[in-house]
Amino acid sequence: LTKESYPNIQRSDYAKLEQKHLDHFNSILSSNSILQGYEDLLNYNEDWMKKYRGESQLLLKPKTTEEVSKIVKYCNEQNLALVPQGGNTGLVGGSVPVFDEIILSLQNLNKIRSFDKTSGILKSDAGLILENADNFLKENGYIFPLDLGAKGSCHVGGVVATNAGGLRLLRYGSLHGSVLGLEVVLPNGEILSSINALRKDNTGYDLKQLFIGSEGTLGVITGVSILCPPRPKVFNVAFLGLESYDKVKDTFIRAKAELGEILSAFELMDINSQTVTKHHLGTSHPLEDEHPFYVLIETSGSNNSHDLEKLESFLENAFESELINDGVIAQDETQLKTLWNWRESVPEASQSGGGVYKYDVSLPLDHLYDLVVDTRARLIEEGLLGDDKPVIDAVGYGHIGDGNLHLNVAVRGYDKAVEKALEPFVYEWVSSKHGSISAEHGLGFQKKNYIGYSKSELEIKLIKELKNVYDPKHILNPYKYV
Ligand code: FAD
Ligand code: 2HG
Numbered sequence: 262l263t264k265e266s267y268p269n270i271q272r273s274d275y276a277k278l279e280q281k282h283l284d285h286f287n288s289i290l291s292s293n294s295i296l297q298g299y300e301d302l303l304n305y306n307e308d309w310m311k312k313y314r315g316e317s318q319l320l321l322k323p324k325t326t327e328e329v330s331k332i333v334k335y336c337n338e339q340n341l342a343l344v345p346q347g348g349n350t351g352l353v354g355g356s357v358p359v360f361d362e363i364i365l366s367l368q369n370l371n372k373i374r375s376f377d378k379t380s381g382i383l384k385s386d387a388g389l390i391l392e393n394a395d396n397f398l399k400e401n402g403y404i405f406p407l408d409l410g411a412k413g414s415c416h417v418g419g420v421v422a423t424n425a426g427g428l429r430l431l432r433y434g435s436l437h438g439s440v441l442g443l444e445v446v447l448p449n450g451e452i453l454s455s456i457n458a459l460r461k462d463n464t465g466y467d468l469k470q471l472f473i474g475s476e477g478t479l480g481v482i483t484g485v486s487i488l489c490p491p492r493p494k495v496f497n498v499a500f501l502g503l504e505s506y507d508k509v510k511d512t513f514i515r516a517k518a519e520l521g522e523i524l525s526a527f528e529l530m531d532i533n534s535q536t537v538t539k540h541h542l543g544t545s546h547p548l549e550d551e552h553p554f555y556v557l558i559e560t561s562g563s564n565n566s567h568d569l570e571k572l573e574s575f576l577e578n579a580f581e582s583e584l585i586n587d588g589v590i591a592q593d594e595t596q597l598k599t600l601w602n603w604r605e606s607v608p609e610a611s612q613s614g615g616g617v618y619k620y621d622v623s624l625p626l627d628h629l630y631d632l633v634v635d636t637r638a639r640l641i642e643e644g645l646l647g648d649d650k651p652v653i654d655a656v657g658y659g660h661i662g663d664g665n666l667h668l669n670v671a672v673r674g675y676d677k678a679v680e681k682a683l684e685p686f687v688y689e690w691v692s693s694k695h696g697s698i699s700a701e702h703g704l705g706f707q708k709k710n711y712i713g714y715s716k717s718e719l720e721i722k723l724i725k726e727l728k729n730v731y732d733p734k735h736i737l738n739p740y741k742y743v
């Protein structure tokens with residue numbers, strides 16, 4: 262995509278990059294922290310889905326909070342727009358420029374600052390890769406309270422900026438609960454820090470919450486303090502085949518009741534999601550027979566025989582009462598990873614045919630899968646889905662334990678007719694069921710015009726007022742949802 266893809270958006274009146282700006286950045290940063298040139302910037306200008314692309318000519322990679330502060334302060338004074346960027350794995354076009362905004366990458370701000378083994382509090386730079394944070398915690402007997410398929414690339418600061426949910430929210434809750442403090446560079450360059458906060462702090466407004474999920478529109482997160490739980494000693498995974506969505510729901514109720522405190526994930530996949538994944542992975546599916554729905558259940562705890570006994574008895578009961586038709590339990594670490602892979606590969610598989618339209622919605626569980634059924638029907642009715650048609654398939658999967666569905670419409674290439682059939686149809690549908698048009702990925706650029714489907718006029722007004730307080734010149738992540 263290029264600028265022509267955004268015909269309805271005008272570049273705002275920001276300054277254009279000049280030699281004097283470059284000279285100034287050169288005086289603040291070492292030369293290896295500055296990147297220029299089309300080729301070098303391509304991966305930073307373009308998002309993970311290759312759906313959005315900006316035309317930035319400059320990428321800055323500061324190594325310290327002070328460097329970030331100097332950059333942001335100068336950009337504010339000079340009226341230069343900036344996009345904060347973490348691992349660039351965001352799925353709503355929020356992490357890439359729209360026009361020529363400067364990209365401020367946090368990738369060189371990647372150190373662990375401290376870890377308290379007694380409390381489990383980790384303090385790190387924002388650019389630390391999530392998997393590196395978790396590997397460090399593993400050595401210390403702890404776990405990062407969030408896990409997701411992009412862990413090898415996304416940053417700790419990036420997941421906080423998007424308020425990512427992930428695969429174990431069911432067990433560990435949202436980042437709004439586990440993040441204890443943040444260090445943030447405000448648009449005027451001031452450094453706001455609550456990084457030394459302890460578990461409890463009721464001294465007035467909890468300002469850090471505003472930055473969790475703000476998607477780079479209010480400040481640049483440079484440091485994160487997060488409470489990490491002890492790492493479970495054993496993980497078990499079961500992969501099940503079910504004949505209906507109603508049975509998925511009943512199995513969920515039963516899993517909560519029977520597995521209790523050891524249940525750590527309950528993930529849904531429909532048959533279509535597994536078909537695209539099979540095509541993508543090119544290996545045989547863990548369950549030989551096909552089923553309309555699949556569920557991955559993970560348990561984690563401290564005693565393997567106790568956990569396994571619970572899981573096996575739960576499965577036995579579920580078979581006996583005909584809730585599930587088929588199932589397998591991972592017998593070793595390799596099998597466990599393979600089973601997870603059939604779930605974690607769906608996002609990539611669904612775009613491997615040429616492109617994907619992704620919708621990430623919260624819905625009351627009773628209506629959750631109907632969205633996939635109705636969207637599919639609409640695409641067929643419009644003559645858009647099928648062999649030699651633009652849409653390969655509409656697949657549904659997600660974090661059923663959190664009431665979060667991912668609807669992915671896999672296409673052979675990005676196509677305006679498909680987009681028109683889907684938007685605002687999907688948002689209207691979700692709004693009619695009082696759901697949220699973004700459960701965990703955020704609004705970013707994709708949903709900038711659709712916030713009204715999930716927020717009232719008053720809420721939008723207050724959001725805009727807050728933006729004006731924190732970033733009166735709107736230099737941070739412009740053209741996105743605010
Ligand atoms: P980026 O993509 O770089 O940025 C995302 C947004 O945050 C942008 O608006 C950016 O401006 C802003 N931002 C980034 N860093 C900072 C910072 N330091 N300060 C201020 N603003 C910042 N999400 C889920 O919720 N659950 C999942 O299970 C999940 N699975 C995923 C699986 C895959 C394969 C992929 C590709 C993505 C997945 N995501 C998931 C999407 C998710 O939003 C991102 O993976 C993650 O939250 C983004 O982190 P990032 O470091 O890549 O941020
Ligand atoms: C997941 O749960 C992620 O795998 C990505 O949130 C979902 O790609 C998607 O739509």
Ligand code: ZN
Nearest residue numbers: 427660667701
């Ligand atoms: Zn998800």
